[in-house]
Each structure stands twice: as C-alpha cells, then as structure tokens.
Amino acid sequence: MLLSDAFLDTHCFKLQSGEREGRALIGLTFEPLGNRRLTDVSGVLWLDQATARLLSIEYRYTNLREGPADHDAGGDLTLVNLPNGTWIVKEWSIRMPVITELRNARTSRSTYQVTGYRVEGAVVQRAVTNTGEVVMDEISTGVRGTVIDSLGLPAKGVRVVARGTEAETFTDSLGAFRLTGLTKGRWKIGVSLPMLEFAGVDASVVDVEVAQSGMTPVQLEIPPLKATFLALCSEEDMSVDEVVVLGRVLGLDGNPVPGAEVHVAWESVAGMSDRNVRMGLTDSSALTDDRGAYLVCRVPADNKIRVRIWVLLGERRSEDQTVTPMAGTAATIATVILPDPPAR
Numbered sequence: 001m002l003l004s005d006a007f008l009d010t011h012c013f014k015l016q017s018g019e020r021e022g023r024a025l026i027g028l029t030f031e032p033l034g035n036r037r038l039t040d041v042s043g044v045l046w047l048d049q050a051t052a053r054l055l056s057i058e059y060r061y062t063n064l065r066e067g068p069a070d071h072d073a074g075g076d077l078t079l080v081n082l083p084n085g086t087w088i089v090k091e092w093s094i095r096m097p098v099i100t101e102l103r104n105a106r107t108s109r110s111t112y113q114v115t116g117y118r119v120e121g122a123v124v125q126r127a128v129t130n131t132g133e134v135v136m137d138e139i140s141t142g143v144r145g146t147v148i149d150s151l152g153l154p155a156k157g158v159r160v161v162a163r164g165t166e167a168e169t170f171t172d173s174l175g176a177f178r179l180t181g182l183t184k185g186r187w188k189i190g191v192s193l194p195m196l197e198f199a200g201v202d203a204s205v206v207d208v209e210v211a212q213s214g215m216t217p218v219q220l221e222i223p224p225l226k227a228t229f230l231a232l233c234s235e236e237d238m239s240v241d242e243v244v245v246l247g248r249v250l251g252l253d254g255n256p257v258p259g260a261e262v263h264v265a266w267e268s269v270a271g272m273s274d275r276n277v278r279m280g281l282t283d284s285s286a287l288t289d290d291r292g293a294y295l296v297c298r299v300p301a302d303n304k305i306r307v308r309i310w311v312l313l314g315e316r317r318s319e320d321q322t323v324t325p326m327a328g329t330a331a332t333i334a335t336v337i338l339p340d341p342p343a344r
Contacts, residue, residue: 256292
C-alpha cells in the first residue's frame, strides 16, 4: 500500500537518520500533503543502514475528524527475516484514543478530549511452513543452527547431541538442526561421528549458553577427517590410496573389551621374478583402549584388495571379518565381536 500510486501521489517522503541498540538506521518518513483533509497516516519506515533490510514501521493517524490535534493514535510493526528467506510481521500494536465529548450546558457547544488509549497487538513466537518445517520458535528452549563440513558445505544427516544428556537430533538436507528441551544454562553441543568417537576425537564441541526461552543459534563445523587421522597416526602424509581402519571390540554382552589385540591384514607384493609375482601377507596390529576402541593406520584402499580383521585376547579369538576400504575415503569402520573364553 505504501508504494501504491494512490499513496505516492498524496504523500510526501524524506530521509532521516536514527539509531537503535547501537545499530545505525535510515528512516524513510511519509506524511500526507498539506491540503489533504481526509483521515490519513504519517510515519517512518526504519531500515538497517548496513543491509537496507526493513526493520520496522511506525505510523500515526492524522486529520481525525472528531479528535483533538494532540493525540497519539497510531501503531507500529516489527518485521523479521526467517531462516528460509521469508519475511513476517513479528510484532504489531495499535493505539486508539478513547475520546470523551464535553458539552457546555450553557452554550450547548461540545469539545473533545482524549481520556485514555486502547492498545491491542500481538507477538509471533512460533512460525511453521505449510510443510511442517519450524522456521521460528521462541516458545521452546534449546539450540538451533547448522553443521558444515571442512569445505563449508551443509552436512546433512549428521547426529547432533547435547553432551551428558539424551537430547539428540539429525541435520536436514540443508545441514540445519533444532535441539529442544534444554533448560537454561551452559551446555556442550557437538556433532557425533562414529569414526571420530572411536578415535577419541571430540568433533566440533562448543559451549552454548541457553536462555530462559527461545532457541540459541550456533554453527558447528566438522574437522577435515584425513588431517585428523593423520595427526593421530603420527605418520607422514597418507596417500589417497591409504585409509585408517578403526572401530570397537565388544564382548557378547555388548560391553567394550579393552586390551585386545586387533590384527588387520592384507595381501601385498612381496617379490617379483621374471615369471611370477610372489605375494605376502602384511599384518598391522593395535591394542584396544579402555573404550574397546582401536585404530590402524595406512591400510590400502582398493576395491580389489580384501582386508581381514581378527581379534585375539588370551584364548579368545574372533571370527575373521573382511572389509574393502574404498579410495577417497578417510576411514573404514569395523566393529568386532569377541566370543567368551572356551569352556573348561
């Protein structure tokens, strides 16, 4: 309406500067032409000077037929830009004067006086799209944000947790997440990647101060996996055709088995002659830690190479597992079940 031809033809516009909470603003004021006698509005549109985003609109009624000139009838609207790119009126209010007629009994003439104001308005605390996506939530308490990978791209399907609680969620196709149900206080929020957890690495854990109400924004970043494993291996740069094999060793009861010897073996060229190639078995091993986790570095990644994994602990031996690490990946995960000791 403010930019319609009818409004532009009957109102004057000018610029003014302003400030709100340390933010520089530009105001576009509007008022009816001086010869206009119809009930109308004047006001100002406030824009952020840095981004030119419309923040709010203030307006005041003019030329009230039965009202005094010194009234404060009008209202204001506050607008917000939602994460999905749409705009809504976040808050609005309207002030209408209560006008009392004062009649002079001797002259029968009437005057009008503002004896109060009636104020109505509303605040939007939760916004949901027609597909059910929550794009604003100030009723629930918790954390909202995005997860990006080491290239700055959205990480979809990643588990996000609040450490020390059962609160968890998964990122959507845009890497966004909402973690609700957290009370006021400081929480450790992070992504949960099995391959990093097995390696004992906390991936992108941040301290977040959750308020009494509303969703606190945060951004999480997954570290570059190849560089992370390289640092753990204390090796020279692994080539693109080498990966890390890691995982956990569990007993039949599902509990971790510490101190177990994990063997990762594969066939490799041991020697060559004029007539044939002699193959040999390369065996690399590691011990599980208190969490039953293990990590073996520099395992060849080739879809033609079958890698065998088995676990030893005293008289206990697991069945062999066979995996095929793929080139271009950072790690291959294998969980091994270690049977109980043989019965005597």
